[in-house]
Amino acid sequence: MSTFVVVGGDAAGMSAASKAKRDDPDLDVVVFERGQWVSYGACGLPYYVKGEIQSLEDLVSVTPEEFREERDIDLRIGHDVTEIDPDGRTVTAQGDDGEVEQEYDHLLVATGAEAVTPPIEGLDREGVYTLGSMSDGKDLREYVARARDEGNLQQPDRGLACQFLETCTGPVGIVGGGYIGIEMAEALAANGFEVHLFQRGDRVLTQFSRATSEAVLDHLETQDVAVYLDSEVRELAGDGSVEAVVTPDDRVPVEMVLVGTGVRPRTALAEAAGIELGETGAIATDAYRETTVQDVYAAGDCAEAEHVVTGAPAYVPLALTANRHGRAVGQTVTGSPTEGGGVAGTAAVKAFDVEAARTGVLPEEARRAGFDPLTDTIEAKSRAGYYPEGGTVQVTLTVDRPTGRVLGGSLVSEYGEGAVHRSHALVGAVTEGVTVDELANYDLAYAPPFNTTWDPVLTAAKVVDGQR
Amino acid sequence: MSTFVVVGGDAAGMSAASKAKRDDPDLDVVVFERGQWVSYGACGLPYYVKGEIQSLEDLVSVTPEEFREERDIDLRIGHDVTEIDPDGRTVTAQGDDGEVEQEYDHLLVATGAEAVTPPIEGLDREGVYTLGSMSDGKDLREYVARARDEGNLQQPDRGLACQFLETCTGPVGIVGGGYIGIEMAEALAANGFEVHLFQRGDRVLTQFSRATSEAVLDHLETQDVAVYLDSEVRELAGDGSVEAVVTPDDRVPVEMVLVGTGVRPRTALAEAAGIELGETGAIATDAYRETTVQDVYAAGDCAEAEHVVTGAPAYVPLALTANRHGRAVGQTVTGSPTEGGGVAGTAAVKAFDVEAARTGVLPEEARRAGFDPLTDTIEAKSRAGYYPEGGTVQVTLTVDRPTGRVLGGSLVSEYGEGAVHRSHALVGAVTEGVTVDELANYDLAYAPPFNTTWDPVLTAAKVVDGQR
Numbered sequence: 039m040s041t042f043v044v045v046g047g048d049a050a051g052m053s054a055a056s057k058a059k060r061d062d063p064d065l066d067v068v069v070f071e072r073g074q075w076v077s078y079g080a081c082g083l084p085y086y087v088k089g090e091i092q093s094l095e096d097l098v099s100v101t102p103e104e105f106r107e108e109r110d111i112d113l114r115i116g117h118d119v120t121e122i123d124p125d126g127r128t129v130t131a132q133g134d135d136g137e138v139e140q141e142y143d144h145l146l147v148a149t150g151a152e153a154v155t156p157p158i159e160g161l162d163r164e165g166v167y168t169l170g171s172m173s174d175g176k177d178l179r180e181y182v183a184r185a186r187d188e189g190n191l192q193q194p195d196r197g198l199a200c201q202f203l204e205t206c207t208g209p210v211g212i213v214g215g216g217y218i219g220i221e222m223a224e225a226l227a228a229n230g231f232e233v234h235l236f237q238r239g240d241r242v243l244t245q246f247s248r249a250t251s252e253a254v255l256d257h258l259e260t261q262d263v264a265v266y267l268d269s270e271v272r273e274l275a276g277d278g279s280v281e282a283v284v285t286p287d288d289r290v291p292v293e294m295v296l297v298g299t300g301v302r303p304r305t306a307l308a309e310a311a312g313i314e315l316g317e318t319g320a321i322a323t324d325a326y327r328e329t330t331v332q333d334v335y336a337a338g339d340c341a342e343a344e345h346v347v348t349g350a351p352a353y354v355p356l357a358l359t360a361n362r363h364g365r366a367v368g369q370t371v372t373g374s375p376t377e378g379g380g381v382a383g384t385a386a387v388k389a390f391d392v393e394a395a396r397t398g399v400l401p402e403e404a405r406r407a408g409f410d411p412l413t414d415t416i417e418a419k420s421r422a423g424y425y426p427e428g429g430t431v432q433v434t435l436t437v438d439r440p441t442g443r444v445l446g447g448s449l450v451s452e453y454g455e456g457a458v459h460r461s462h463a464l465v466g467a468v469t470e471g472v473t474v475d476e477l478a479n480y481d482l483a484y485a486p487p488f489n490t491t492w493d494p495v496l497t498a499a500k501v502v503d504g505q506r
Numbered sequence: 507m508s509t510f511v512v513v514g515g516d517a518a519g520m521s522a523a524s525k526a527k528r529d530d531p532d533l534d535v536v537v538f539e540r541g542q543w544v545s546y547g548a549c550g551l552p553y554y555v556k557g558e559i560q561s562l563e564d565l566v567s568v569t570p571e572e573f574r575e576e577r578d579i580d581l582r583i584g585h586d587v588t589e590i591d592p593d594g595r596t597v598t599a600q601g602d603d604g605e606v607e608q609e610y611d612h613l614l615v616a617t618g619a620e621a622v623t624p625p626i627e628g629l630d631r632e633g634v635y636t637l638g639s640m641s642d643g644k645d646l647r648e649y650v651a652r653a654r655d656e657g658n659l660q661q662p663d664r665g666l667a668c669q670f671l672e673t674c675t676g677p678v679g680i681v682g683g684g685y686i687g688i689e690m691a692e693a694l695a696a697n698g699f700e701v702h703l704f705q706r707g708d709r710v711l712t713q714f715s716r717a718t719s720e721a722v723l724d725h726l727e728t729q730d731v732a733v734y735l736d737s738e739v740r741e742l743a744g745d746g747s748v749e750a751v752v753t754p755d756d757r758v759p760v761e762m763v764l765v766g767t768g769v770r771p772r773t774a775l776a777e778a779a780g781i782e783l784g785e786t787g788a789i790a791t792d793a794y795r796e797t798t799v800q801d802v803y804a805a806g807d808c809a810e811a812e813h814v815v816t817g818a819p820a821y822v823p824l825a826l827t828a829n830r831h832g833r834a835v836g837q838t839v840t841g842s843p844t845e846g847g848g849v850a851g852t853a854a855v856k857a858f859d860v861e862a863a864r865t866g867v868l869p870e871e872a873r874r875a876g877f878d879p880l881t882d883t884i885e886a887k888s889r890a891g892y893y894p895e896g897g898t899v900q901v902t903l904t905v906d907r908p909t910g911r912v913l914g915g916s917l918v919s920e921y922g923e924g925a926v927h928r929s930h931a932l933v934g935a936v937t938e939g940v941t942v943d944e945l946a947n948y949d950l951a952y953a954p955p956f957n958t959t960w961d962p963v964l965t966a967a968k969v970v971d972g973q974r
Contacts, residue, residue, distance in 0.1 A: 049959070082892050082954050096892040217953075346949070357959045358952045379947025386951035395951040424550050424564040458956045459927035462963070465950050466934025479847025481814070482933050483854035483863040484826045485685075486550050488926045491517070491825045495930070 046148035047071030050338025050364035057368025088225035160274035215242035218298030247434035247448030398446025422486035514616035515539030518806025518832035525836025556693035628742035683710035686766030715902035715916030866914025890954035
């Protein structure tokens with residue numbers, strides 16, 4: 039009987055474990071998870087803090103009991119794997135009951151990512167939060183509840199405002215204008231906090247097109263989020279707990295700070311075992327997610343993957359890739375070698391009442407990859423002009439000038455007007471190497487309640503094709 | 507100086523005229539339109555009848571004056587082209603001021619489609635309507651207004667119900683369960699009519715998957731639309747105006763009937779000129795929309811086009827293809843030969859509070875084209891399970907069993923839950939010949955407010971791939 043061992047019980051790890059056990063019920067599947075939660079939707083944490091999701095348990099798609107009892111997976115939570123020994127084909131884990139050694143035939147490293155610690159003084163002050171784990175989410179929600187209660191008690195005249203979700207408490211600071219920063223701005227503003235968001239670069243959502251970033255920035259400002267661009271935070275100042283965010287230009291009083299400045303792959307365990315990292319700093323793998331050590335795989339937020347446009351390794355730690363690659367490893371270790379596919383760098387975000395998505399490579403990344411990018415941005419109606427509902431979709435399209443190949447795109451619209459689902463058209467185009475004139479001829483669905491006769495994606499393709 | 511003549515002033519004709527003039531301002535562009543309206547959004551007519559669009563003019567994207575004055579196009583409305591003489595390179599048109607003969611260097615036939623006349627007795631009775639033209643729309647809207655007024659007057663106890671848009675007048679019959687039938691059921695029900703819809707076949711929306719048809723049917727029934735399947739209408743009976751819809755099984759009293767049983771290409775003019783029709787009955791063209799007669803093109807609802815999946819000619823008379831092929835002809839006749847691309851048979855429809863889309867070929871059509879189709883339907887949440895909003899997306903996916911190639915798909919969801927925009931992913935897949943395992947590995951956008959980690963399209967691909 040063969041044994042498949044998984045280190046890390048979130049998206050990649052549990053997808054692999056579940057798929058392997060389903061495809062080969064005779065396989066022994068052992069999962070070590072150092073925390074108490076497995077298979078949870080970390081992407082839902084901002085909505086939990088916001089108050090739209092009532093319980094942390096709601097974020098769990100399958101419980102530890104279900105994994106053990108229904109799926110017959112030997113899941114050991116509270117077990118921290120301290121060593122991988124590829125020669126002996128064992129891992130060592132530290133649990134509450136001491137150290138255990140576990141043999142493996144196949145091993146998956148799915149250790150995930152950890153928050154980047156920016157060079158900021160005062161990160162350890164009380165009132166400074168991050169949002170990387172379920173317990174972070176719990177802490178933040180408790181903070182929000184407490185602050186709202188106190189706001190109501192101390193300022194009875196503002197208590198009513200809190201009920202109607204106007205600014206009633208805070209101010210609070212957010213360091214970082216990426217997904218987490220933006221989603222948490224929404225979550226905190228919805229709870230009546232006055233939000234100050236600090237971004238090191240000259241725009242928010244730097245992975246999106248500049249036009250998309252500007253559209254989101256404009257919207258954040260209409261939502262009374264104070265955004266500080268080109269503002270490198272130096273210190274979270276205070277006497278005990280945090281009292282102010284300090285940048286070279288500003289000192290903004292705050293009662294709480296959320297730090298969301300990105301993640302990096304958690305690779306120490308793999309490195310110590312002699313598993314090689316790639317140029318991105320994440321664990322290098324082949325198309326089957328096998329690492330440089332035989333029978334040891336890596337998937338999810340700790341690993342890199344081939345980019346479908348550039349062909350080069352990329353580090354894009356997002357949930358779908360983790361699920362997909364984990365599942366593929368589960369198939370591979372049970373005798374059906376399966377490539378999980380590359381990454382297109384696709385991402386989506388809701389920011390208050392707008393939605394945005396991006397895929398592929400945009401101008402700077404394209405230039406670095408050796409393309410000659412041509413980019414333009416169009417704005418178009420999201421539905422037929424005469425239809426009673428509707429808004430605007432802005433589409434940025436980047437193509438390779440000499441070949442016309444679609445390299446990437448970025449879309450933004452009002453929430454509900456379809457920027458995100460429309461990006462599905464561009465994901466296919468960048469994955470298949472479609473040219474912009476071919477894309478302009480796509481027979482996309484049309485009816486007045488859903489788009490103009492030429493969907494905005496097609497209009498963008500026509501316009502950019504006309505400029506070549 | 508060269509002359510480009512266009513017969514028919516709607517989507518294909520005006521797209522061609524506008525593009526040609528823009529690309530070559532020295533070109534003489536003459537358009538003959540037999541009616542009074544040009545470049546109008548016929549797809550919007552149901553929403554005009556419904557009352558969501560206030561004026562027929564709102565459906566016009568560019569007015570005759572704008573075409574003449576801003577675009578310098580010699581547009582002649584009220585001119586019925588009676589003959590094309592390919593040898594003499596002339597067309598003859600009958601206008602209010604008599605007959606005119608016009609020479610051409612290039613000619614586009616864009617004569618559109620006409621309603622199929624089903625073998626039903628009593629089609630000429632008063633109270634029987636179709637919805638093929640702007641004046642049809644006007645007549646229907648007037649009928650609706652009149653009937654509502656009368657309903658209020660004659661049945662004062664039901665007047666209040668009318669205000670709240672409950673059933674207050676009618677009953678009315680709809681013959682045909684395609685796009686027009688369904689959209690008009692919504693339009694009439696929204697105005698308080700009791701709606702009876704008669705469909706010859708065993709399901710509505712026969713171009714969609716059976717699962718989609720059933721989902722839409724279920725929804726129509728929740729909206730109190732009485733749907734009669736397998737009901738071939740024999741007679742619209744009455745003493746003067748229509749009083750009942752008669753099928754072999756039923757005699758349903760009605761005060762009005764809308765007949766929407768599909769369209770056929772309007773080809774008489776082309777046929778008389780010796781232009782060949784294809785096997786579909788529409789005008790045959792090459793990839794550049796040139797007909798069998800040199801320098802004579804055909805585009806839009808009168809012409810067939812190559813299907814991207816089967817490679818065979820197909821007749822799919824829809825707005826985007828007309829626009830796209832018209833535009834391509836405009837480029838071709840000004841010296842830039844341009845293929846307008848094939849058709850994927852993509853279509854979308856809103857039916858009350860659900861939305862549906864389809865693309866490619868589904869089982870029956872696939873079998874006829876020589877494929878060995880494998881089809882399955884999945885239901886999945888439209889957003890993360892824990893997200894406070896959301897519904898269900900049902901995806902039918904058809905693939906070729908031996909090769910895995912994605913042949914077609916059909917999607918349905920609550921309105922706003924993204925069935926239509928998600929179909930964009932499948933259009934690319936069927937157009938590019940993507941296999942179902944490749945599709946399952948697509949890096950589609952994900953965030954909790956927009957989908958589950960695996961978008962329903964990906965879930966469908968995984969499930970169908972697993973059955974091969």
